[in-house]
Amino acid sequence: MPRAAVDPIRAAATKSLRQAAGRWLKAGREAAGLTQAELAERVGMRYYTFVSQVESGLGRVPIEMQGAWALAVGLDPAHFARTLLAYYEPELNRLLFGDAAQILPDAPRAFGT
Numbered sequence: 001m002p003r004a005a006v007d008p009i010r011a012a013a014t015k016s017l018r019q020a021a022g023r024w025l026k027a028g029r030e031a032a033g034l035t036q037a038e039l040a041e042r043v044g045m046r047y048y049t050f051v052s053q054v055e056s057g058l059g060r061v062p063i064e065m066q067g068a069w070a071l072a073v074g075l076d077p078a079h080f081a082r083t084l085l086a087y088y089e090p091e092l093n094r095l096l097f098g099d100a101a102q103i104l105p106d107a108p109r110a111f112g113t
Helices: 008-031 036-042 049-055 063-072 077-088 090-097
Strands: none
Touching: 008 049, 008 077, 036 049, 036 063, 063 077, 077 090
């Protein structure tokens, strides 16, 4: 079955949300007084460049690393994961938590939610 064409509006919204997530993650790391290299070491990554990519919006924190990442920057893992869900999967967040789902301070309203 052929893949559907990429919707440019949806792609732009996803990019914007990833960048906003990256800014939130960077602020958390900086508030914890960690460099990218120190955070990478604390969560068991070999290279700090992955942290850089996530903070710039080019990547995502993998689900299996979210708990360690949260603890490394001194945040509650449940709050951390829910916040990332709102950035990374806004529609799933809306479905799970309703229209009163967490509104992110610097994220655009995406996909009509």
